[in-house]
Amino acid sequence: MKLDVNEFIDDFGRCMEEGAAGLFVGAGLSIPAGYPSWQAIMKTCLSDLKLSKKFDDMPQLAQHYQDNIPGGRDRLTQLIVDKIQGVPNPTPTRSHELLAQLPVNVLWTTNYDTLLEQSHPGAEFFTDDDQLAGPSPKAAECRIYKMHGTIAPKSHHTTHRPERARIVISKDDYEEYPTTHPRMWALLHAHFLTRTFLLSGLSFTDPNLEHIFRLIRLMKSEGPRPHFAILRKPTDRRDQRPHELKLGELERVGIQTLEIAEYEDIEDILRQLVSRSRPYRLFISGSPIDVNTNGGSISYEEDEIPTKLMSFAKCLGAQIHTTCDRIMAAGGVGAQVGYEMARQLNFRGKYDPECLILVRRYRDEEVDYPNLRIGKLVFTGKDPNDLRQAAFKQVRAMVILGGQRGSMSEYEQALKLHLGIIPVGMTGGTAQQVWGMIERNFDNYLLGGRKVNRQDFDLLNQPNEHAAAQATLRLAQQALYKI
Template sequence: MSPEIKQFIEDYAEELVSGNAAYFIGAGISINSQLPNWPNLIKPFAKKIGINKLDGKDLPEIAQYIINEEKSNRGPFIDAISRKLRKNYSPNAYHEAIVKTNLKTIWTTNYDNLIEKAFSNTTVDVKFTDEAISRDVPDNQIEIIKMHGCIHNSDRSDIIITQSDYEDFFLNKPAITQRLRLDLLQKSFLFIGYGYGDSNIKNIITEARRLGGNNTRQHYLITKDKINDRDFDLWCENLRRYGIRVIKINDYADLLLILEKLSLRSRGKSIFITGSHDTKNNKDVKLLSKKLAIKKGIILNDGQSSGLMRIASNTFMQTLIENKKDVNKRLKFFPNPYAANSKFANDASLLPVLKQWRIPLLKSTHIMIAFDGGMGTKAEIEVALDWGCTIIPFFKDKKRDTWQLLDNTLLKERVSKYNSNYITKVKKNKINHIDVLKLIRKIIK
C-alpha cells in the first residue's frame, strides 16, 4: 500500500471518527454482485436506435435518445431496466465492509437495493423523494439517500436516468438538492464505485460549482488508475478545483482493503470490556481499566451491564476523575439489554435478541477485551467477531463457556496479526494485564 493511500486512510479515518464523513456509492460497488453495469443495461435499447458501440459515450445522453425514439414514453425503458435489477442479487464484500463502518449517512446514485439488503441487521432510513429527505433520523439508524431514485420503490418519474433528468434534477428535487449542498459543506464525502468521466460525478461537480468551488470540505474519490492516460490525469487534476482529491488504486481488490481498514479505524481508539455478570471483584480488570484511562485518546464503550463490565467502567471513570480528565469525551454509553430482562445472561432462547441489541455497541467498538463469562459473554464475542472487532481474550477459567472460543479461527487470526504467541500464552495461563496493554498499543498505533 502506497504512502499516499496510507495517509488518506489516516486522514479520512479522523473524519469518520468525528462524525463528519459520508460515503457516496456508485454502480461499481454492485458489479461484484453480478448486477449488469450501466452500458450493458442500455445496450439492447441502444442497438434498436442504431448505436452499436457505447465506449466513450455519454450514457444519460444515449438514454435520452432512447426515450426520444419512444416519443417520450419512459414506461417500457424503465420497466425493462427494473426487471433486470429486481433479480435476487446478494450484497458482496464491498457492501459488508461498508456496513461495518461507523458512519451515519450514505448517498448513492444506484437504483438497486443491495445497500439496504446489506444492512439487514441494522435499522436504516431509506430516502429517495423530496418529501422524505427532511425526515429526522434516530441516532441508532443509518440514513441512505438514493439520489436518483429506487427501482424497487420509486415512481417512474422519480428515476433519474436521461440527460433531461440530469439537467432538471436541481429544479425538480429542491429538497434533495439543498441537503446535498449542506452535506458538501459539512461532511467529507468518499466517492466509491465511480470511474473516469462518470456522469454522476459531473452532476456532483455541478452542484459544487454552485457552492463556489473551494467552499466545500475536502472530498475524496477512489478509482482505478489509468496509467499513461493524459486525459485521465487531467480529469483527476480538474476535480481538485471542486475539493475532490482522487486516490488512485492499481486494482479493485485494493479498494476492498481500504474499506476494511477504514471500517475499523472509523471506530477510533474504542474499547469494550466484557465478562461474567456474576463477577464481584477482579484485580486484572481494575489494573487494566486504570491503565486505559490514563492512556490518551482511549474511549471506553460501556454496555451498562452488571458484574465485570461494571467494575471496568467504574474504575475507568474514577481514574479519569482523579486525573481531572473529561469523562464525557472518554466514556460512551449504550443501552443495557440485561436491565430489560435479566434472563439474557443465561437463557439460550434469548441469545438472538441479545445479539441484535448489541450490534450498535459492537459496531462502534475497535477492540473487545473479553474476560471469562457464560453464554451471554460468549454471544457478545460472537457478535463482535461478525462486526469486525479485534478480540483480546483474557481467559483463565477452562470451565467457562468463553474458553472454547480460543479455537475460533477468526479470533485467532485477528489477534495473531499483532502477536503470534498470544493465544498460546492464554492457554498456558501465562497472560496478564501488561500483555493486553502491549497488544492494544500495537493494534491502535
C-alpha cells in the same frame, strides 16, 4: 491527489469520529451482487441507434434514444426496469454489510436497486423530491437519499409500469436536476458543505461524477470540506490518459482519490474503516502457557498464573490508564491487567465501571475466577469463537500476553478484522510466536495505519518488564489511532 490507503483510513476515520462523514455510493458497489453495469444496460440502445460499442457518455446515449426512437422514454425506462428486476435474488454484498457498520448516518446514492435499504433495515429512505417537502415520517438513525429514483426487486406482489418508474437517466434529466429536484439538490449541497464524503463504487467514466463536479464547483467560494473518492483504474490501456486527467480534475475540486483495480477491492478498504471506527477500547488477550485450558474452554485459578506473567500483567495494568482507560479482557491474565488499571483509577478518583469489561462464555455452573466485583462482567456465547466475535466488534486493537491455542485463534481472527495487534513476546507462548512472525515480515507491520518504531517493537521481546510495558503502551496509543 492520490492517497495511500492507510492515510485515507486515518483521515476519513477522524471524520467519522467527529460525526461529520457522509457516503455517496455508485453503481460499482452493486455489480458484485449481480446487477449489470451501465454498459450492459445500454447495450440495446447502442444497437437500436446503430452506434459503435465505444460510447461512454451514458446520459447522452439515453438522450439520443429518448429523442430518436419512437416512444423512446417509456421504452428506455422499461428496458432499465427489466434489467434491474431481472437480477435473481438480489442480496447485499459484504461491502454493503460493512457500510452498514460504519458510524455514518447520511448516505446518498444514484443507484436504482434497493441493496442499501436491505443492508440498512432501520434507515429512512427518500426516493422522490416531494418526500422532502413535509415533516420526516419517523426519527431514524440513518437516512438514505436515492437521488435518481428507485426500482424495487421484482416479485409476484409488485409490478412496475414505465410511467411509475420515475428515474433520472437522460442528459436532460441531469442538466435539469436542480430545477426538477430542488429539495434533493439543496440538501445534497448542504451535506457536501458540512460533511466530508466518501465516494465509492464509481469509475472515471461514471456520469454521476459530473453531478459531484458541478456541485463542488458551485461551493468552491464557500470553502468546501475535503472529500475522498475510491475509483477503479481503467482496464483498457487507451483509457489510462483520460483517467489521469480525471484524477487531476478531481484534485482541483478538492477530492482526494484512492485507486483500486476491481470493485471487489472496496471490501477490504471498508473492513479497515470498520476497524478504525470501532469503540475506543483495547482488548487484552492471553493465558498461562503451562496450564491446560483446552483452547480456552477450561478456566484456571489466579495462583496458576506464573509469577513472571502475573508480574507483567500488574506492571502493565498499573500504567495502562495513562494511555487507554477503556479495556476489555477475556480470562485471568487479561483480568489482572484490568483489575490493576481499575485500582489505579479508583485511587485517583476516576474509576468508572465502564473502564473494564470482562467477557465470559455462558456457563451452567457458578461464575468462577476472575470474579472480583470491579468493572463489568458480560456473558457472550457458549464457546470461545462466539466470545471473540462479540468482543472484537467492540475494540480497535489487541495486546497478546502469553497464550496458547485459543490466543492463536484470537490472533488469526483479529488479523482478518484488521485490528491492531501488539504481541508482548517476552511473556512467551502465542505472544512470542506472533512476535516472531511479525518480526520476519516487519516492513509490513502497521499500527494505526503507520509504520511501527523498531526499537519499541524489539522491547516487546526483551526481559525488562518495565521497558516492555512502556513499549506496549506507546504502541497501543498508535494502534488506537490516538497518536
